[in-house]
Amino acid sequence: MSNSTFSEHLKLLQHNEMSDHYLSKTLLNESIKLLGYHVQQIIKKVHSTRYFAVIMDCTPDISYQEQLSVNLCIVNCSVSDGTHVSEHFIRFITNDESNGKGLLEAFSFHTQKLNIDINNCRG
Numbered sequence: 001m002s003n004s005t006f007s008e009h010l011k012l013l014q015h016n017e018m019s020d021h022y023l024s025k026t027l028l029n030e031s032i033k034l035l036g037y038h039v040q041q042i043i044k045k046v047h048s049t050r051y052f053a054v055i056m057d058c059t060p061d062i063s064y065q066e067q068l069s070v071n072l073c074i075v076n077c078s079v080s081d082g083t084h085v086s087e088h089f090i091r092f093i094t095n096d097e098s099n100g101k102g103l104l105e106a107f108s109f110h111t112q113k114l115n116i117d118i119n120n121c122r123g
Contacts, residue, residue, distance in 0.1 A: 042074075042090065045076070045086075045088075046072060046116055047115075049074050049075060049077075051075065051121075051122050052072050053072070053121065054070065054071070054073070054123070055070075056068055056071070056103055057069045058098040058103065066095045066096065067092050068098075069089070069092055070089075070091055070093060071087055071088060071090065073123070074087075093106050093107075093110060
């Protein structure tokens with residue numbers, strides 16, 4: 001949704017010209033809960049498959065704060081289903097440094113919070 005589209009949407013809401021919208025705190029909280037649940041399921045997959053790879057990329061947001069995007073790649077192997085590689089977005093991390101050391105420190109901190117062993121990272 002572009003900024004102009006979003007601005008128009010907010011104007012309609014403010015003037016009570018729209019009855020259905022998706023900005024209520026209840027709906028937003030429910031969305032956050034569902035996203036959190038899915039991240040927990042991804043973390044369970046990481047634990048069950050053990051090894052993973054990580055893809056990270058930094059970009060500044062609109063306020064020029066560095067945002068680190070973290071994706072995990074997981075290889076699922078089973079006799080019945082064969083081998084399947086999946087890539088999952090985990091989170092954005094606000095980061096002050098975009099050099100290798102800063103990225104590793106930020107990633108290490110968050111893997112500890114998620115109880116993921118960074119020693120099992122293979123790529």
